[in-house]
Amino acid sequence: MNALGRQILAEIHGCDSNVLNDITSVEKIMVEAALRAGAEVREVAFHKFSPQGVSGVVVISESHLAVHTWPEHGYAAVDVFTCGDSVNPWDACNYIVEQFRAQNFTASETLRGVLVESNLSTEKAAI
C-alpha cells in the first residue's frame, strides 16, 4: 500500500487528572514522545483552558502529535501522525499512555495519503 503517512487516534482513559491539567507536564510529555519516536520537533503550541484542560500540538518534520485533555473525566484524546519509515507512531503513543498513568486505552491506526490510481490520474489531469 503506497501511503504517505500513518495516523494513530488514541482514546486514553483513567489518566492522572493532575498530569492532564498541568500544561507544563502535558507539553513536556508530548515533546518527549515525539523525540523518543525519532521525530524532529519543528513547532510547539499549547493552551491551558479555564477551569481545566489542556490542548496542544507538536508539529514535527514527519507530521504532528496532538492532545486534548479532560482532567474531570481522566480522559485524553491523542493523535500521532507520522510520515516515512524512520518514526514509529506507536512508540510515541505508548510513551504518552504510560506518562499519563492511564488505566486503559484504545487506539486505531489509519493510513493517510494512499495514492491510488484514480488520484494519480487526477494529478496527471490537473497538470
Next chain:
Amino acid sequence: MNALGRQILAEIHGCDSNVLNDITSVEKIMVEAALRAGAEVREVAFHKFSPQGVSGVVVISESHLAVHTWPEHGYAAVDVFTCGDSVNPWDACNYIVEQFRAQNFTASETLRGVLVESNLSTEKAAI
C-alpha cells in the same frame, strides 16, 4: 452517544499545488476555516518544508485543525477536531476543500471521548 468531540479526517486530492506550497495561503485558509465554522482560534503553528510542503495546526477552544500538504501529489491530509455543539467541523472541512481547489476528497467522522460505562467506572475507581 455521549461523546466529547467529533473528528473529521479528510483526504483531499487534485488540489492546486501552488496553494498547497504557499505557507501564507495555507495558514490563512486554515484559520478562516476555523472562524467560518464558528470556532475561537487560540494558537497557530505552521511550518514550510524544503523543497516543498506545508504542515500546520490551528488550536481552537473547541480542539484543533491540522493540515499536511504534498504539493507534488496535489494532496492534503486535513483533520478537523471539534467539541461542543456550536461548531460544525464539516463547515471547516468543506471550506478547505473549496479553497484548495480540490478535484475530489473523501472524509470520515470519528467520535472522540465516548464516555462508556466501563470508562466511567474506571474514573470512579481512580478517585
